[in-house]
Structures are given as structure tokens and as C-alpha cells.
Amino acid sequence: MTRHTSPVRVASFADGPDTLVLNPAVSSARWTRERVRAAVRPGGVAAGLLGAAFTAAAVIGAGHGWAGAGACAGAVVALAVTGISAWRNAAGLLTEHRHPVPSLQCRIERRRGEFFYRLRDFRDLSPAVCKTVSDLLACVNELHRSRATAWLDPTVLEQAHIAVWDVLCCLDRTRDARTLAAELAHDSSRADLADLARVAVERIDRSAAEVAARLRSCTCLTRAWEDKLARRDQAARTERVLAELPRLDDVTRMAAAAEDLSRGVFAYITAARDLTGTGPFAWELPRSAWPDLAANRAATAAPDDADCSAAERRGDGRRSDRGSATAEAVLLAPVLVLVMVFVAVVVHRGVDARLRLDDAAHQAARAASLQRSSPAAARAAQDTAQAALARAGVACRNLQTTTSAGLTAGMPVTVGISCTVDFGAGRPLGVPASLAMHASASEIVDLHRSSPGGGTP
Incomplete structure (x- = not known):
């Protein structure tokens, strides 16, 4: 599934950049012929042939040696320049219309609507018509560039292109009617004729606006489908990323291994304590021995560590108080529960x-x-x-x-x-x-x- 080439382009003209839409009736063979004509413009070809002729004459006159080699190099450069110029003219057939002489237009822009229509071609009609044309070009361009078009029948895109072109042709043909309606509007004796022309033009404008509204609804549908496709891609990416994460069993096994490691270290340390006879650790002593332990630690502490030792004693006291409070709460909890139940029964x-x-x-x-x-x-x-x-x-x-x-x-x-x-x-x-x-x-x-x-x- 591939995207289709949009018939809407942005081109450079003598009066500035502008948006254009190509004529769907122009075949690919005709576009190829026009590119060939643009590549072999008489001026560029004549310059290339003239340069090659002068180079050949120089080679014949100079003979062999350095002069002949320089003449051959000059001929090659002249032909290369001519070829690059021809390629640029062919490649810029649709997008480059800034000619050296502004009054001289290229072949494909001499007749309005033969190869393409520009947005500026309709600015002289009315602001509403210009807005309708702008919406039509934007919609057909979005339809061709959308990801959703890969899921559509190519004939649907062709029909949209043809519908837009038909609307532009109809609007272009209303120029005389608009001019006639403006002229008759100043003559009260011909007001009925002015009304007829004006009503006919308004009917065509309404039909063009309706076509633009239909195309906007098509773009809304394609945007909604693009959102669906983006969500599908994001869901697939999320599933792929999550699949690369470690499994829960591996994480649980790592936690269990860390727990076994802490138990192993504890077993080795307590065994070393028993073998060396260094006595129990602080947390293994009874609560009654904690004040003596704090006093001995304060007596053996260095003078520089007096403040730190005091802070440690305060921390140990708080920790011991927290431990005793927890133990008391555990012992008193059943009694408190029984009292509360007894009170509830009496009440x-x-x-x-x-x-x-x-x-x-x-x-x-x-x-x-x-x-x-x-x-x-x-x-x-x-x-x-x-x-x-x-x-x-x-x-x-x-x-x-x-x-x-x-x-x-x-x-x-x-x-x-x-x-x-x-x-x-x-x-x-x-x-x-x-x-x-x-x-x-x-x-x-x-x-x-x-x-x-x-x-x-």
C-alpha cells in the first residue's frame, strides 16, 4: 500500500509563490512531451551547440598538446552545463515559473485552465469564491497525502480530483456572468436581467461551497482513520516494548535471591561473633542494658565526636522508645479490644x-x-x-x-x-x-x- 501523488503543488511565479492544481485530463504522455520541450528550449540548446562548435574549432586549430586538451575540456564543460540546464528546466516544469523575462510566460501557463489552475486565478471573483477554491485545493491535497488513502480505491481519489477540477472550471466560466450582473446592476431598467445573472451565479457558488463541504467531511473521515492507525501503531509499539521487559518471575527471583543473600550474611556474621567471643550485638541485648551501653559508648567516644555521640544517643533513645511503645501496644491491644466489646454490649x-x-x-x-x-x-x-x-x-x-x-x-x-x-x-x-x-x-x-x-x- 503506497500513497498517491498529490495533484496540488506549490509553485513559484513572477508575482510570488502560489498553489496550483493540475488538470486531470492531461495524460502522462503529454506531460512527458512538455518536459522534453522544456529541456530542449531553443536558447539553451543553441548556447550549448554554439559552445561545442567553438570548442571544436579551437581543437582543430590548436592541434594536439595542451591546447587541444584544454579545448576538449571546454567542450565537455559546455555540454555539461547545457545538460544540467536542460534537466533543471524539465524538473521545474510545474514548480518553477519565474522566467528571466516576466512578460514571457512558458507554454503551460499561457492559457488558464489548460494545464492547471492557480489560486490567484479566482481572487478577482469574490472573497467567498476564493475561500471555497482554497478549501477545495486543501481538501484534495490532504486526501492524496493522507495515510488513510492507502486503504481507499484509487478511483476514489481520481473522482475527488475530477470533482474539484469541474468546480474550478464552472467557477472560471462564471466570469462573464459576474461582469454582466455588475454592469446591469447600475441600470434600473434592466434590474430583472441583473437578477437573473446574479441568481445563476449564486447558484453555482452554492454548489461549489457544497462540494467543498463534502470534501471536508471526507478529510474528517480520513483524519479519524489516521488516528485509528496511529493508535494501532502505538499499541503495537507498547506491546513490543513491554515484551522486552523482564518477566515477573525473574524480578521475584531476584528479590528472593537478595533475601537469601541477607540471610546468608547474617548467618556468617553471627557465626563469626560466636567463634571470636565478641559478645552480642546491641539489638540482642535486653532493654535494661541499653542505658549502660549508651553510657559506655559516651565514655569511650573521642572528644571530637562528642556532638555526634550525643546525637546518636538521642537517636537510640528515640528508636528504643519506638520499640517499647510498639511492644506495649501489642500487649495492650487485646485488653483494649475486650474492654471496647464489653462497653458495646452494656450500651x-x-x-x-x-x-x-x-x-x-x-x-x-x-x-x-x-x-x-x-x-x-x-x-x-x-x-x-x-x-x-x-x-x-x-x-x-x-x-x-x-x-x-x-x-x-x-x-x-x-x-x-x-x-x-x-x-x-x-x-x-x-x-x-x-x-x-x-x-x-x-x-x-x-x-x-x-x-x-x-x-x-
Whole structure:
């Protein structure tokens, strides 16, 4: 898959650099003939032949020897210069149009649109048309230079080139109509004719702008595909780079080898200590011996190292404090956890008893509101509260219930419950062995229930 040559070029002209698009109807054979004509321009060929003729005459006149050799060298140089000039003329056929005489144009630029169109060819029409032409040239150039074109049928690129060229030809042919519309616009009696010309030109301009918009959408698609291709290449590169990294097993094995190395060094050092009888290391001594060790180290330290020794002692103290604090935390952690669990259980029992007592008060108030007389309401409240607390498993001593007098329909009846809850398990934490709790609740007596006499109150 290869990229296609773009028909859009940047060339140098007598009035400055400009962008041009080639005529798709011009065949490769015709371009070859034009390059040959450019290479064998009459002026260059005549200069080369004249130089060669003078050189040959000099050789004949000078004969052999140094004069003849110099004449032959001059002929070779003249022919080489002629050949280089011809090659430059052929190579710059499309891009080099700065001629020695600005008024004399080359063959391919004498007729506008025969071999190519320039962007400046349309600047005299209108700024909008010039913008449309610029977009068309930019889009067809990007389509041909994009990586995505390797995935397209070559005929698609040819169709885009032909479409752009057709639009440029149509715009070029509107010059007379634009001139006519401008002339008729100054004559009010011919305003209808001016409108006809203007509408026809505007219709062609809109069609050209629509073609440019379609080509811009094509470039958007090619850019999106270029992004996909770039991501694919980056993914392949990432996979290739990651494949070159060491495997996890190798890294783990290196870490294990380093760990074995540290263990080996420790084994050799402790064995050497035991064989030489130099005594234990500082970290192997009991904690009670650490102050004596620091004092001995301070006594044997050199005067110049007094500050350093003091700093080391402070560092050792901090390290020892950190070690002792860690050990104490490890020892006290289980005790603290047990205390926290015990506190949580006691608090849970108190909260649960409070909730159960409130629920029993609500049930007792509901049972009292359903009775026909105050004594019956008091008995129902007492029985309901006892049953509710027994079902909830609350150890409640000295249960007492109070019921508000009167069972008037539509009025509330209030039931209060008081009891002593046992907290003996919390005595080690300073919690009282028992705690008196009280709860109350109210319920509305039904308006439509029957009265004790048989009617509705």
C-alpha cells in the first residue's frame, strides 16, 4: 500500500509563490512531451551547440598538446552545463515559473485552465469564491497525502480530483456572468436581467461551497482513520516494548535471591561473633542494658565526636522508645479490644431496654384504648406491658403501669410504664447494677366504638 501523488503543488511565479492544481485530463504522455520541450528550449540548446562548435574549432586549430586538451575540456564543460540546464528546466516544469523575462510566460501557463489552475486565478471573483477554491485545493491535497488513502480505491481519489477540477472550471466560466450582473446592476431598467445573472451565479457558488463541504467531511473521515492507525501503531509499539521487559518471575527471583543473600550474611556474621567471643550485638541485648551501653559508648567516644555521640544517643533513645511503645501496644491491644466489646454490649443492653420499654408502652396504650371502662383499661395495660416485655426478653423488676382516667371517645388515653432494668454485668465499668426507666405512650379512643351502655358515645 503506497500513497498517491498529490495533484496540488506549490509553485513559484513572477508575482510570488502560489498553489496550483493540475488538470486531470492531461495524460502522462503529454506531460512527458512538455518536459522534453522544456529541456530542449531553443536558447539553451543553441548556447550549448554554439559552445561545442567553438570548442571544436579551437581543437582543430590548436592541434594536439595542451591546447587541444584544454579545448576538449571546454567542450565537455559546455555540454555539461547545457545538460544540467536542460534537466533543471524539465524538473521545474510545474514548480518553477519565474522566467528571466516576466512578460514571457512558458507554454503551460499561457492559457488558464489548460494545464492547471492557480489560486490567484479566482481572487478577482469574490472573497467567498476564493475561500471555497482554497478549501477545495486543501481538501484534495490532504486526501492524496493522507495515510488513510492507502486503504481507499484509487478511483476514489481520481473522482475527488475530477470533482474539484469541474468546480474550478464552472467557477472560471462564471466570469462573464459576474461582469454582466455588475454592469446591469447600475441600470434600473434592466434590474430583472441583473437578477437573473446574479441568481445563476449564486447558484453555482452554492454548489461549489457544497462540494467543498463534502470534501471536508471526507478529510474528517480520513483524519479519524489516521488516528485509528496511529493508535494501532502505538499499541503495537507498547506491546513490543513491554515484551522486552523482564518477566515477573525473574524480578521475584531476584528479590528472593537478595533475601537469601541477607540471610546468608547474617548467618556468617553471627557465626563469626560466636567463634571470636565478641559478645552480642546491641539489638540482642535486653532493654535494661541499653542505658549502660549508651553510657559506655559516651565514655569511650573521642572528644571530637562528642556532638555526634550525643546525637546518636538521642537517636537510640528515640528508636528504643519506638520499640517499647510498639511492644506495649501489642500487649495492650487485646485488653483494649475486650474492654471496647464489653462497653458495646452494656450500651447495647441499655439502648435495647429503652426501645423495648417504649414498644411495650405503645402496645399497652393501644390495649387500654380498646376497653369499655377505666378498671378494664388498667388491667389490659398491665397485662399487655408484662407480656410485651417478657416476649422481648427484658429483665424488668417492679413493673408499674399507670393509665389516665376516662375513656372518652376521640380523646387520648395515656399509659405510663416504670420498671427497674438489671445492669449487673456493667458493674466492673462503674455502671450502676440497676437503672430505673420510664416510658409513656398515648392512643386515641375510637369515635365509633359502642359505649358501655350499648350506644355510641
